[in-house]
Amino acid sequence: xxxxxxxxxxxxxxxxxxKGPDFTQRAHAALIDPGLRRNFRRAMDGLMEKRAAQFAxxxxxxxxxxxxxxxxxxxxxxxxxxxEELEARxxxxxxxxxxxxxxxxGNAIVxxxxxxxxxxxxxxxxxxxxxxMHLNDHLAAHGITAIESDLGEYIIQLAGExxxxxVMPCIHKNKDQIATLLAANIPGLGYTEDVAALTAAARRxxxxxxxxxxxxxxxxxxxxxxxxxxxxxxxxxxGRLSTTLPPLHIAITGIEKVVERLxxxxxxxxxxxxxxxxxxxxxxxxxxxxxxxxxEKDGPAAVHLILLDNGRSxxxxxxxxxxxxxxxxxxxxxxxxxxxxRVGGHSYGSVYPGxxxxxxxxxxxxxxxxxxxxxxxxxxxxCVEVCPVKIxxxxxxxxxxxxxxxxxxxxxxxxxxxxSRRHIAEALVWTVWRWVYxxxxxxxxxxxxxxxxxxxxxxxxxxxRAWTRNRTRPHFAGQTLHERARRAGxxxx
Amino acid sequence: xxQPSRPSRPETVYFFGTCxxxxxxxxxxxxxxxxxxxxxxxxxxxxxxxxxxxxxxNSGYLDEARAVARRQIETFVEDWPIVVPSGSCAxxxxxxxxxxxxxxxxxxxxxxxxxxxxxxxxxLVHVLDIRLADKGEPVTVTWHASxxxxxxxxxxxxxxxxxxxxxxxxxxEAGHETECCGFxxxxxxxxxxxxxxxxxxxxxxxxxxxxxxxxxxxCGCLMNITGAIDKAGRPIVGRxxxxxxxxxxxxx
Ligand code: SF4
Numbered sequence: 001x002x003x004x005x006x007x008x009x010x011x012x013x014x015x016x017x018x019k020g021p022d023f024t025q026r027a028h029a030a031l032i033d034p035g036l037r038r039n040f041r042r043a044m045d046g047l048m049e050k051r052a053a054q055f056a057x058x059x060x061x062x063x064x065x066x067x068x069x070x071x072x073x074x075x076x077x078x079x080x081x082x083x084e085e086l087e088a089r090x091x092x093x094x095x096x097x098x099x100x101x102x103x104x105x106g107n108a109i110v111x112x113x114x115x116x117x118x119x120x121x122x123x124x125x126x127x128x129x130x131x132x133m134h135l136n137d138h139l140a141a142h143g144i145t146a147i148e149s150d151l152g153e154y155i156i157q158l159a160g161e162x163x164x165x166x167v168m169p170c171i172h173k174n175k176d177q178i179a180t181l182l183a184a185n186i187p188g189l190g191y192t193e194d195v196a197a198l199t200a201a202a203r204r205x206x207x208x209x210x211x212x213x214x215x216x217x218x219x220x221x222x223x224x225x226x227x228x229x230x231x232x233x234x235x236x237x238x239g240r241l242s243t244t245l246p247p248l249h250i251a252i253t254g255i256e257k258v259v260e261r262l263x264x265x266x267x268x269x270x271x272x273x274x275x276x277x278x279x280x281x282x283x284x285x286x287x288x289x290x291x292x293x294x295x296e297k298d299g300p301a302a303v304h305l306i307l308l309d310n311g312r313s314x315x316x317x318x319x320x321x322x323x324x325x326x327x328x329x330x331x332x333x334x335x336x337x338x339x340x341x342r343v344g345g346h347s348y349g350s351v352y353p354g355x356x357x358x359x360x361x362x363x364x365x366x367x368x369x370x371x372x373x374x375x376x377x378x379x380x381x382x383c384v385e386v387c388p389v390k391i392x393x394x395x396x397x398x399x400x401x402x403x404x405x406x407x408x409x410x411x412x413x414x415x416x417x418x419x420s421r422r423h424i425a426e427a428l429v430w431t432v433w434r435w436v437y438x439x440x441x442x443x444x445x446x447x448x449x450x451x452x453x454x455x456x457x458x459x460x461x462x463x464x465r466a467w468t469r470n471r472t473r474p475h476f477a478g479q480t481l482h483e484r485a486r487r488a489g490x491x492x493x
Numbered sequence: 494x495x496q497p498s499r500p501s502r503p504e505t506v507y508f509f510g511t512c513x514x515x516x517x518x519x520x521x522x523x524x525x526x527x528x529x530x531x532x533x534x535x536x537x538x539x540x541x542x543x544x545x546x547x548x549x550x551n552s553g554y555l556d557e558a559r560a561v562a563r564r565q566i567e568t569f570v571e572d573w574p575i576v577v578p579s580g581s582c583a584x585x586x587x588x589x590x591x592x593x594x595x596x597x598x599x600x601x602x603x604x605x606x607x608x609x610x611x612x613x614x615x616x617l618v619h620v621l622d623i624r625l626a627d628k629g630e631p632v633t634v635t636w637h638a639s640x641x642x643x644x645x646x647x648x649x650x651x652x653x654x655x656x657x658x659x660x661x662x663x664x665x666e667a668g669h670e671t672e673c674c675g676f677x678x679x680x681x682x683x684x685x686x687x688x689x690x691x692x693x694x695x696x697x698x699x700x701x702x703x704x705x706x707x708x709x710x711x712c713g714c715l716m717n718i719t720g721a722i723d724k725a726g727r728p729i730v731g732r733x734x735x736x737x738x739x740x741x742x743x744x745x
Contacts, residue, residue: 024684031690338673342690376684378677378691379551381644395592401553430549434557437512438564440541451516466682470689471720474517481510481519485538490508490526492540 023372027343036172040341043171047335050278051386068271069390071264072326075225079316079325082225082258083307089228093290095303106308107138110217110250113304114144117248119214123206125232125239126150127219128166128329129252129308131351132364135217146217147209149238151202158185164345166352167276167331172344206238216242216300220253221328222268223305226261230305232286233273240284249300251288255307256316256325268328271388275330311364311416318414320399324359326389331356333383333393339376348373355383359396367404368417374400444482451480502620505535507575509565509610511582512544513712514733521712521733525578525613528735531742532621541568545577547585548678550593559593566590566599566606574620575610578735579711580642583612588645612642614652614710614734627659629741635667635704637695637718639711643671652710652734659741665702669694676717692721700727710734 021029030036055061075082087097098113100106106129114122122139124130124146136146136157148157152169156162158181163169170178175193182198183191189201218239222231230251232239243249259265273279292299315321334340334354345353350361350370358377362370374397383393400415405426408419436446454476457464464473486492506529514522526536542565550558565586569575577583587610594603617623636656642648656664675681675691682688695718699707707722707729709715719731732740 024686027684027687031686037690338675338691339684339687342687375680376687378640378673378675378680378688380640380673380677382640382671382673385644398551398553401551402555403553405553426552427554430552430554430557433549434554434560437543437546437561440543440564443543444540447515454516463682466685467720468724469685470693470724471717472723474716474720477517477519479519481515481522481538482540484519484523485510485526486540488523491535491537493537 021349023347023349023376026347026349027376030344030347031342035174036344037342039172039174040344043168044335044341047278051275051332051335052278054274054278054280064267064270065388065390067267068328068388069326071259071268072328072389073323075259075264076256076316076322076325078260079255079258082260083255085225086223086228086258089225090305091228093228095228095230095288095290095305098304098306100306100308101310103133103308103310106133106252106306106310107135109306110135110252111139111142111144113248113250114139114215117215117302119246119248120144121209121213122146122215122217123149123209123213123238123242123246124153125216125218125234125242126153126169127217127252128163128351129219129254130217131163132310133252133308135252147206149206149210149236149242150234151199151236151238154202154206155181158182162346162351164353165331165334166329166356167334172346210241210245213242213246215248215250216244216246217250217252218243220251220257220305221272222265223253223258224260224262224265225258228289229262230286230288231265231269232288233269233282233284234286235279235283237284240286243286243288244298244300247301249288249291249303250306251304252306252308255309255312256327272328272330275332275386275388314414314416315363321363321396321414323391324363324396326391327356327360328389329356330388332386332388333391336382336386338380338382339378343376348376355393355397356391359391359393359400362400362404362417363415366417366420367400367415368420371400371404371417371421374398374404447480448483451476451478451483503534503574505537505571505573506616507569507571507573507609508536508538509542509545509569509575509577509582509586510538511577511579511712513716514578515543517716518712518733518736521578521736524733524739525576525735527739528613528617528623529576529621532617532623534621537571537573539568545582545585546593547582547589550585550589551678555593559597562586562590562593562603563599566602569606569609573609574616575606576613576616577610578613578733579713580612580639580646580648581711581713583610584641584645586610612646612648612651612710614642614655615646615648618651618654623655625655625658625738625742627661627741628743629659629661631661631663632706633663633665633702633704634706634708634737635665635699635702636670637667637674637699637707637709637714638671639709639714640671640673642710648710652708655734655738656708659738662741665704667702667704668698670698674714674717676713678713681717688717689721692717693725696721696725696727699729704729706730706732706737708732708734708737 155170164172291303340354358373403415403418404421510522546558546561590607675688
């Protein structure tokens with residue numbers, strides 16, 4: 001049962017993730033749950049296949065991807081200017097822009113706007129940034145009910161869980177788990193696995209909520225600086241309803257989501273849904289440029305845009321780490337990650353799981369809090385191969401490992417918590433390794449010795465014990481290749 | 494990412510043995526050199542070589558990695574191709590040395606060195622255009638693709654092309670062939686439980702092919718996979734591709 005894989009209480013990334021179980025413990029809980037592993041494997045296999053079918057032509061894929069990566073990189077290269085341009089454009093169009101440096105600021109701004117409009121009932125379209133802010137909890141604490149209208153988000157809200165995937169939040173659940181959950185929560189709905197019936201029941205409930213809502217809150221996929229347009233894609237129409245039906249719309253996004261021109265949108269939209277779910281295009285593409293204008297029949301009277309920083313400026317400040325911010329949140333890296341497929345989304349202790357979470361969360365929350373995540377990778381590069389905006393995820397993982405293990409003390413470290421994971425024993429091992437492998441004289445002697453006595457290293461030695469839990473021990477050859485090459489008379493210069 | 498576009502056939506090549514082959518699989522290294530010698534090349538194995546430095550680099554110990562990488566750069570001085578019987582070590586030297594030495598006084602040397610690094614099977618196929626005559630008994634094998642061979646060196650079909658040249662060998666593809674085996678260097682011990690889940694799945698897909706041998710071009714993967722196979726008591730052997738090809742051509 002997926003519920004049992006969750007540690008007690010919500011796992012949140014920003015306030016003190018270190019108090020809960022760590023990645024290894026959470027991963028253990030997932031690994032011993034065969035049902036959960038099956039759910040993930042099946043879902044990921046399907047997603048990989050669908051994506052591959054969309055990018056069957058490698059030349060077209062390479063060209064499109066180059067275009068997407070360039071659009072994102074160009075936007076980041078001019079980020080401060082573009083944000084100003086975006087703000088000015090939005091303001092001219094009647095969209096009010098707010099800057100939130102921290103998640104507390106963001107939550108306070110949302111609450112302030114809702115209170116100003118006396119809004120008590122809120123419907124939400126899908127927004128990962130609002131998850132990052134734990135906005136629902138904050139609103140609930142102030143007497144405001146926010147109901148998720150994306151079906152997947154609605155399901156995990158009912159279950160009291162966090163999303164396990166950035167695109168498909170309840171991917172860890174199978175059909176009967178969802179059927180049981182909905183039957184228990186929707187009056188008049190008995191247990192059924194019929195997807196059409198389940199969707200219809202959820203839609204019935206949500207329709208009433210849309211009609212009664214005082215405000216809609218949504219995310220943003222891209223914010224176009226040139227025109228002040230908020231682009232929002234979705235498949236269920238809930239995003240369109242959330243942003244058009246209630247009298248107030250609040251859009252929340254990270255500062256990195258800006259792009260330069262409207263021209264950048266087509267290639268990015270050609271990449272995003274195909275990478276995410278293997279769809280050529282989403283059912284809905286919403287482009288919001290202003291509140292309702294005089295004479296228009298629908299649309300909210302007021303639109304607000306909240307731009308959250310929450311550590312992104314610091315990521316932006318480092319030339320290498322900046323590439324992290326190119327992300328368009330397609331989730332392809334997650335779908336192709338062999339570690340994610342085994343441990344599932346909740347193991348990461350963050351709303352951003354998988355490879356993107358492994359590079360983003362430690363930078364936002366700090367290496368002192370999430371410094372174990374960059375090591376939860378074999379650096380197999382499966383993510384790098386599919387990322388539609390060419391983020392060098394593996395290189396950033398290595399950089400974060402380096403930042404975590406370096407001697408602490410830099411006045412302004414590039415990453416929060418740099419140096420916090422330095423272990424003297426580990427540093428010593430690498431020092432010794434360096435001397436052995438950089439000095440031929442020592443190397444010859446050490447490896448000759450090891451080749452001869454290595455097989456007698458006690459099985460209880462720490463690394464060997466971890467290795468042999470499900471493998472036999474490696475067999476030292478007795479003589480090194482160096483020795484055998486010399487004896488075979490192979491030229492050495 | 495990409496290998497050099499078909500360089501002309503050299504007279505002499507360097508052979509980089511890798512630290513895992515040095516200690517655990519010297520026969521694979523000897524076989525790799527023999528395959529090259531059989532094609533009429535002079536093979537040079539510098540005795541001062543040691544390790545590509547990937548273990549330290551991947552752990553974030555860049556100074557240590559640079560010191561060891563620098564030793565390789567200073568050792569392989571002649572302008573000969575450096576043939577590597579491992580996609581992972583080749584990937585380290587070819588794709589990561591330039592970044593590792595960026596801003597260092599020897600950056601230019603590191604770039605030139607990186608440009609000479611080639612993966613063994615790629616070299617056999619594209620430079621030597623090797624023809625293999627199989628003398629072995631009929632056998633069914635499967636292939637394990639190494640992540641770095643594929644995704645850093647662009648070596649995907651070359652090893653399989655070589656295996657398909659062997660008339661007595663039936664190659665059966667395993668499910669999830671391109672998925673990581675869970676080795677990942679220190680990952681295998683740092684995240685032992687996840688690594689175990691990954692390699693167990695890998696072994697299951699290999700066993701499903703019915704093959705009696707799994708062939709790979711990387712000894713890290715091989716050590717991981719055969720360790721798990723042996724622990725599970727399955728009757729499947731693991732072989733480095735160089736050793737396997739040479740065995741077949743000798744009729745062993
Ligand atoms: S890192 Fe790349 S693949 Fe992963 S979610 Fe972001 S854009 Fe998609």
